[in-house]
Amino acid sequence: MKRVDIMLLLAGLAVLNSACADESGSSKQAVTIAKNTGAAATQAVGVAMTASAAAKENGTTRSAVNLMATPYSDAKQAGQLPANTTVTILERHGGWMRISAQGKSGWARLYQIRSGEGPEAKNTGGGLTALKNVSQTGRSGSQGIVATTGIRGLSAEELKSAKPNPKAVESMEANRATDLSARDFAHSAGLKDKDVPFLN
């Protein structure tokens, strides 16, 4: 009986492995995930895929990247991409993102990819968005920080010369949460406590 179970398991793994070997399309991707983390992961990744399909995020490789067939560092390699390659980010899963470029696709670690297109994207994206944001919200803050000439954020100098505003601290009391309201809000969204030990 026990031997039969093991045989079945091995046979199952063999089938899954063969599926991994020629993985290229996204339908097979779900199978490779299932192999490692079970059916729940497949569902979650399925959801992530639909969400990211609409978003279409681009990124750039920071250095040469060895693509993995599954989001695990001991997974099979699925090709290599050189540094500064513009890639399409297909989905995210934990500390990994599935990317595609130059006809290859596979999983890379989050830190291997910079968001945005090509090396030049780093010089435009964020700043303009933030500038636009300040100008459109019209919120300028008590010190009259306006965005007409550029972004003026919170600087070290401003912090050093700041005059205390105890009234603002006082005003925070009005928006504080109670243990009960915080718990209810978390539970209403399906968040559940987990017993997780600290990392070393």
Place this chain on the structure above:
Amino acid sequence: MKISKTAWLLYFALALTASRPATAFDFDKLRSVTEKLKPLAPTSENDEITFGRDVAANLLGASPLVNDPALQAYVNKIGLWIALHTSRPNLPWRFGVLDTSSVNAFATPGGYVFITRGMLVRMRDESELAGVLAHEISHVVAKHALNTIRKDKLVNLASGALSRNKPEYAKLVSAGTEIFARGLDKEDEFAADRMGVVLAARAGYDPYGLPATLQTLSSINPKDDAVSLMFKTHPDSEKRLELVSNAMEGHLDQYANQPKLEKRFESIIKPHISDYKPVK
């Protein structure tokens, strides 16, 4: 009979020599130990809270809060929920969104935690917000700022030393505020990343929210004014991302399917911060 008499005598003699000097010795030892320990006694929690509130007042003098009670209440509920999963759930945890386009987050001793509007608008979901708040909460729980002041100023933060009626108090509040401009030790930042991802997982979130935010930060041009202070006061985001990802591997992967709460985050942030458009 004779033997037992000697035994009794011996017992009394032992009792006299051993027990009496021993009590006297123990008492002296106890007194010397308590006297030695006294200067090392930690800052009282009340002093820590008052001090943190005064540092927070300075921070709010440099940047106001977003005038939006619903948004502030949202961040308070998430923040407190995470703080309830620490060893200091009973601190008077208060959370605030600062009205600045700068991308940053701050914490003061005693449980005051702040995130900037500029950081919120770059986030994709609630697990990212939870991750950043958890990082700041970790600084408070581990007393990183207090320990930095103790080291830098060589001050003895014994019980009572951090109270408002001490002449050096104002200087210490300035030192506490200066930390925002100078930054903590980079090891404290790495430690808060490692602790923060665990707190997020404990609170039921996908713990990769913090790494995802670090990935966003590491993609912003360092010359961008919005990130200049944060980049100046924190270790390289790419390095942080790499270190925390490595520490998580094999330990927190199993929680990666916990909720990110993308929809709830968007439904609250969108109407409250116009032109909310996360980097996607």
